Amino acid sequence: MTSQDQMAPKRPYLKLEEMILNMGPQHPATHGVLRLVLHLNGEMIVKVDPVLGYLHRGLEKLAENRTYYQFLAMLSRLDYLANIFMEWPLVRCIEGLMEIEVPRRAEYLRIIVAELNRITSHQMALGDFMLNLGAGTPMFWVFRDRERIVDLLELLTGQRMMYNYMRVGGVRYDIPEGFEAECRSFLAGFPAKIDEYEKLITDNEIFLARTLGVGIIERDEAIDYGLTGPNLRASGVSWDLRKDDAYSAYNDFDFGIPIGKHGDCFDRYKCRVEEMRQSLRIIEQALDNLPEGPVNVKLPPMLRPPAGEKYRAVEGPRGEWGNFLVSNGGLRPYRLKMRDPNFVAISTLPRILPGYKIADMIAIGGSMDFMLGGADR
Amino acid sequence: MTEMQTDQQNRKQLHPAEVLELARELVGEDCEEVYLDDRGNMLIRLDAPQLAVVIRALRDDDRLSYRYLVMVTATDYEDHMEAVYMLRSMNHGVPVELRADLDRDDPHIPSLALLYSTACWHEREAYDMFGVVYDGHPELTRILTGRKEEMYPLRKDARPERRPRREWRYEGIPAALRLPGERDRSERS
Numbered sequence: 001m002t003s004q005d006q007m008a009p010k011r012p013y014l015k016l017e018e019m020i021l022n023m024g025p026q027h028p029a030t031h032g033v034l035r036l037v038l039h040l041n042g043e044m045i046v047k048v049d050p051v052l053g054y055l056h057r058g059l060e061k062l063a064e065n066r067t068y069y070q071f072l073a074m075l076s077r078l079d080y081l082a083n084i085f086m087e088w089p090l091v092r093c094i095e096g097l098m099e100i101e102v103p104r105r106a107e108y109l110r111i112i113v114a115e116l117n118r119i120t121s122h123q124m125a126l127g128d129f130m131l132n133l134g135a136g137t138p139m140f141w142v143f144r145d146r147e148r149i150v151d152l153l154e155l156l157t158g159q160r161m162m163y164n165y166m167r168v169g170g171v172r173y174d175i176p177e178g179f180e181a182e183c184r185s186f187l188a189g190f191p192a193k194i195d196e197y198e199k200l201i202t203d204n205e206i207f208l209a210r211t212l213g214v215g216i217i218e219r220d221e222a223i224d225y226g227l228t229g230p231n232l233r234a235s236g237v238s239w240d241l242r243k244d245d246a247y248s249a250y251n252d253f254d255f256g257i258p259i260g261k262h263g264d265c266f267d268r269y270k271c272r273v274e275e276m277r278q279s280l281r282i283i284e285q286a287l288d289n290l291p292e293g294p295v296n297v298k299l300p301p302m303l304r305p306p307a308g309e310k311y312r313a314v315e316g317p318r319g320e321w322g323n324f325l326v327s328n329g330g331l332r333p334y335r336l337k338m339r340d341p342n343f344v345a346i347s348t349l350p351r352i353l354p355g356y357k358i359a360d361m362i363a364i365g366g367s368m369d370f371m372l373g374g375a376d377r
Numbered sequence: 378m379t380e381m382q383t384d385q386q387n388r389k390q391l392h393p394a395e396v397l398e399l400a401r402e403l404v405g406e407d408c409e410e411v412y413l414d415d416r417g418n419m420l421i422r423l424d425a426p427q428l429a430v431v432i433r434a435l436r437d438d439d440r441l442s443y444r445y446l447v448m449v450t451a452t453d454y455e456d457h458m459e460a461v462y463m464l465r466s467m468n469h470g471v472p473v474e475l476r477a478d479l480d481r482d483d484p485h486i487p488s489l490a491l492l493y494s495t496a497c498w499h500e501r502e503a504y505d506m507f508g509v510v511y512d513g514h515p516e517l518t519r520i521l522t523g524r525k526e527e528m529y530p531l532r533k534d535a536r537p538e539r540r541p542r543r544e545w546r547y548e549g550i551p552a553a554l555r556l557p558g559e560r561d562r563s564e565r566s
Contacts, residue, residue, distance in 0.1 A: 061535075226495030324448065326452055347497065
């Protein structure tokens with residue numbers, strides 16, 4: 001026995017055993033009804049087993065029993081914070097199969113609605129994230145400003161949440177009187193509000209301590225896991241379907257893609273904040289250059305897209321939302337597969353979480369901003 | 378922390394025809410068909426056993442570099458099934474769609490779980506919905522429907538609405554889980 005061992009304090013024998021903790025399905029920090037079976041060593045996460053399906057409504061099966069317009073109204077119920085992005089790919093699939101040219105004005109209106117919706121979604125992501133971390137104030141500030149956007153969307157689409165605004169070959173309504181003035185006054189005021197959020201959050205020491213260097217996803221890992229949207233861009237990959245696929249009329253607009261460096265929780269938060277600013281730029285340009293003309297093309301009330309398969313995707317606030325539509329020339333889709341970014345984001349949790357503490361798990365989950373309504377379909 | 382990017386850097390835009398040429402050179406022999414559709418997307422038809430070989434070649438090639446698996450799914454055509462894969466490349470803007478015919482009674486196809494981490498869950502979903510067996514998958518279990526689910530709901534002959542409705546009845550705490558001295562609560566008046 002060396003002298004070193006003699007000097008070491010005698011410790012009582014501590015029995016360590018793995019504990020299993022069910023987090024959810026009713027946990028407020030799991031953004032819906034996700035159950036995470038956590039295997040814990042003390043407070044350290046050893047293994048995570050996500051259990052999905054609590055919100056599974058079988059929408060892919062329901063689609064096969066409904067006509068296209070009937071189903072379009074159901075789609076908003078998927079990811080209930082980013083509804084427009086649910087309707088858009090299906091509409092694009094049908095347009096691709098029927099070879100319909102969408103009027104320019106309709107494309108611009110779609111972009112305005114989508115970018116407004118993207119801001120509301122990112123605001124909710126921000127508020128939820130901060131609420132999970134224990135800061136209540138941002139949630140209320142975010143809701144205060146979100147109300148104005150929701151009012152704008154109500155003016156345009158007639159609904160506050162479930163828009164059902166996209167139509168095959170265009171959109172449902174043209175912009176109403178007074179919308180442009182309202183929207184411009186919102187655009188003028190909102191950058192100051194984003195600065196306000198940043199002042200409250202970005203330099204907050206507690207926030208920094210809990211997010212900097214936490215939940216790092218490396219660049220290659222993010223691509224390997226098929227992450228998209230701000231979660232991917234925070235890892236330093238410049239990939240945005242608005243630029244890389246250039247669907248709709250996004251080629252006409254000048255906007256930047258914020259990308260992070262480290263892929264930690266802070267970068268994911270920061271990417272979302274910057275994206276809100278870029279969305280404002282897009283809306284402003286769209287209002288400035290809004291073309292004249294019709295907002296819809298005349299189509300029969302019952303659509304019969306010709307037989308074939310199409311995959312179309314849009315860049316939603318949480319990533320690539322894509323639909324794979326198989327038509328057999330009938331009134332109803334033969335098969336509709338919905339590719340969802342939330343599903344993919346949750347699939348990374350078993351890889352990222354082990355090694356972190358439970359409190360970090362809340363921060364990582366909040367920063368990934370997944371929505372179970374979309375993941376379970 | 379974040380920096381802004383206004384245009385795409387380091388991205389050589391390959392023309393779809395070039396991509397097609399490269400792909401034909403690389404995997405043309407292993408596939409039935411490699412062709413472009415009218416909108417410049419590449420389509421590949423192949424036999425199911427060749428899948429992993431072809432996709433590995435497409436992924437590891439420096440110029441094609443299909444490193445992003447978008448989705449894995451299947452379609453039921455009543456007489457046969459079709460496995461569908463979508464891949465994107467961060468080097469160029471030509472997505473590729475791969476299709477393989479499957480036997481409807483005994484659908485088997487190699488798993489991609491070792492090539493792409495994301496394939497793991499996508500394949501579990503396709504198994505859950507269609508019963509496609511991905512050979513070599515580390516954990517092929519149901520993911521969206523319950524553990525006790527018996528049908529493959531997205532198959533055309535599945536009729537979820539005809540499933541017998543289960544009455545829910547509280548049957549008390551199972552004897553094995555009862556604490557010492559605890560009574561079975563279903564007996565209380």
